[in-house]
Amino acid sequence: MSAPVPTHEAPFNGGGALKPEPRLNDPDTLAKQIVEKLTYSIGKNPVSARKYDWLRATTLAVRDRIMDHWFESADRFAESGGKRVCYLSMEFLIGRMLRDAINNLGLTEPVREALSRYGVELDMIELLEPDAALGNGGLGRLAACFMESMASTGVPGYGYGIRYVHGFFRQEIVDGAQVELPETWLVHGNPWEFERRNASYEIGFGGKVSTIQEPGRPSRQVWRPAERVLAVAYDTPMVGWRGRQVNTLRLWSAQALDPILLDAFNSGDHIGALVESNKAEAITRVLYPADSHQAGQELRLRQEYFFSSASLQDIIRRHLDENDDLSNLSDKVAIQLNDTHPAVSVAELMRLLVDVHGFEWDEAWRITRATFSYTNHTLLPEALEHWPIHLFERLLPRQMQIIYAINAGIIREAAQDRGYDDGQVAAISLIDEGNGRRVRMGQLAFVGSHAVNGVSALHTDLMKQTVFRDLHALYPDRIQNKTNGVTPRRWLMEANPGLTGLITEAIGPGFLDDIEKIVEIDHLADDAAFRERFAAIKRQNKERLANLIGERMATSVDPSAIFDIQVKRIHEYKRQFLNIIEAIALYDQIRSHPERDWTPRVKIFAGKAAPSYVQAKEIIHLANDVGRVINSDPAVRDLLKVVFIPNYNVSLAEIIMPAADLSEQISTAGLEASGTGNMKFALNGALTIGTLDGANVEMLEHVGEDNIFIFGLTASEVAQRRREAHSGRSIIDNEPMLREALDAISSGLFCPESPSRFHSLVSNLYNNDWWMICADFKAYWNTQRTLDDLYTRQDEWQAKAVHNTARMGWFSSDRSIREYARDIWKAGPGLSG
Helix, strand or coil, X not given: CCCCCCCCCCCCXXXXXXXXXXXXXXXXXXXXXXXXXXXXXXXXXXXXXXHHHHHHHHHHHHHHHHHHHHHHHHHHHHXXXXXXXXXECCCCCCECCHHHHHHHCXXXXXXXXXXXXXXXXXXXXXXXXXXXXXXXXXXXXXXXXXXHHHHHHCCCEEEEEECCCCCCCEEEEECCEEEEECCCCCCCCCCCCEEEEEEEEEEEECCEEEEECCCCCCCEEEEECCEEEEEEEEEEEEECHHHCCEEEEEEEEEEECCCCCHHHHHCCCCCHHHHHHXXXXXXXXXXXXXXXXXXXXXXXXXXXXXXXXXXXXXXXXXXXHHCCCCCCHHHHEEEEEECCCXXXXXXXXXXXXXXXXXCCHHHHHHHHHHHEEEECCCCCXXXXXXXXXXXXXXXXXXXXXXXXXXXXXXXXXXXXXXXXCHHHHHHHCCEECCCCCEEEHHHHHHHCCCEEEECCHHHHHHHHHCCCHHHHHHCCCCEEECCCCECHHHHHHHCCHHHHHHHHHHHCCHHHHCHHHHHHHHHHHHCHHHHHHHHHHHHHHHHHHHHHHHHHHCCCCCCCCEEEEEECCCCHHHCHHHHHHHHHHHHHHHHHCCCCCCCCEEEEEECCCCCCCHHHHHHHHHHHHHHHHHHCCHHHCCCEEEEEECCCCXXXXXXXXXXXXXXXXXXXXXXXXXXXXXXHHHHCCCEEEECCCCCHHHHHHHHCHHHCEECCCCHHHHHHHHHCCCCCHHHHHHCHHHHHHHHHHHCCCCCCCCCCCCHHHHHHHHHCCCCCHHHHHHHHHHHHHHHHHHHCCHHHHHHHHHHHHHCCHHHEXXXXXXXHHHHHHCCCCCCCC
16 A cells, blocks of 8 residues: 655645644733734734734634644544545534634633733634634534534544535515625635645536447446536634644635636627636535526536535545555545435446446445445425436436436345335335436435434434335335534533533533533532522623624613524424414513513524525514514513524524523424534523424433423324324414414504515415414413413522533534444544554
């Protein structure tokens, strides 16, 4: 086997670089080096420097220290000859980087003191760093948590994704409605990333496939694309806890092979001369372009193939730098497909192995299956991607041939060896013949992987019973569960330093290195002094959020009220609509019964709706319209406020999560795969109101039924109601509060300028109630009133809050990653090399 090639490119190999002297991390040294960066890299002196100059200089000084750890990590891996994990994800919602880096390196206080010598506040300059617009919701944040936990647990992990120029979108609310604007996070550059010009690969689209017959050799297929673009790598270091390991996030940027058609430009066609450049750059410009039209569908498929092919070419190139051939690829590399977006990788790796590297089909298929594993994140059929055959075949003709060949082998195995009938064969086929002939990416990912995992115990069981029932019967050992988790470094230590300090004082710092030791505060729920301090920290966090709401929304909220929070992607199954209806019903009751002793409540919403998701955007509009009416009604006497905070992102979540009293996890049972917001809230001492859905089921087991508030139909009861063609009309007719709330919406009370605005939302409940909003309303209302009563007994409430924090250690992404490493990847400390 050839020796590793020496390189200064940190992600995979260190190899022979001269090591600099260790850097000192005392405030004096840091202050000196920050000023050096300010002077020689930024071109400013301390007198004229602005806050953003100090941010950039501090970032560069911290980055130098990260580089040392980055190269050390790469050297250790090169020497070990171990197995690396490559995590392919369409999203990596990493948020701001500076606070995360200095916390994990133990530099927070030294940097704070160094900056203070020049009159600069660390907390102020941190706020100037833009959130990396590389994701939308839970999928991307999970990927970010996993990257951090891989580094923290010693798993050599490498993320692969797309370097979006504008990300998803920046959300503004205009007259109550969502408006999508470009997220310009890269406009001033990104000091955390490194362009890798040596890591660039051609990516093809379209064209034709030819059969080549050479004397004495089997025929082979050659794909000749009609169009090519260049994928260029940008690397960002992912720092683990205490800096013991730094992994790499490699993002791909698309560029044209020829940035300008000079002949066209010189002939006067100045716009047309840039058409190829614009077409290429569109691939990495926006996350999730609207796919309600053919052009959007094509761009999405281009994106998915672009980053999948670039990543696989990179993985193969690196493997061959270190090994003689690709036959042992699965011994050295584990590739995790995060959802179906990179599922085309299965066909692409087969193409590279068979067409480019000369492997026989069966051996290539063995290598492919042994290398890939797939995480499923949804049971919603529309979220399990499928592409029209005509689009797939036109854009990726050779990959379509390979998918047909894979499908033929799977169907033969099922029909001949297992006796599957026509219905079962249709269910497992990679080609959906009954819906306009489409390629099923979930099935492709399943059959091309050696392991398929769900992300909560309930979700995994439902996968076996629903979307992958027949594939599970064909491959009964393939599906396993890996419940999601969140990194406690960002979601407790960084987001809630006050609570972290209190816990450290109470039980010592051991939980910082092993979060499951946080359970040692459980007995302190009975300690009145501890509860009082716990509550005081919650109050400080609520005041901080209240100030933000006042500044951004010009709305005053009382931190003494229950902060009842639902922040997540806006989707009908997540049932923000149910929450809003309950707010309207409560509003009616407060006005009708002023004599009752109502518990003050602030309902806080945040989240983005996909640009083409009309119903979700209507729900946002309704939330804002309802808030406008309720918040200005003096009859309510500030007993109820409804607030929608625009442009939800990681940095906003870091303020919201620690301030929550009540966490809304109210999805229709059987539809939320896991959820991680539920874990972040509970870790920060919020009580949960929720359905038996996703990871709520396991949270119930861990925190205890007295400390979580479960209501509503179960997944099996939802399925039964749907089989019975359930609609909401009879429930509405027999439930006055629900009927009156819906009548208020339909009458135009909340939008007198457009009374019919929300008619479709209401009529869907009467005629269908697919999401069981009517079915669960009464149980939801009653549970909320139980919580109202509990909140008046603060000793009991705070004891339950302490129990939630204490018992959430198991829901760490460190635990998740150790399970993946042990059971699926066979990589990491003691598992490879």
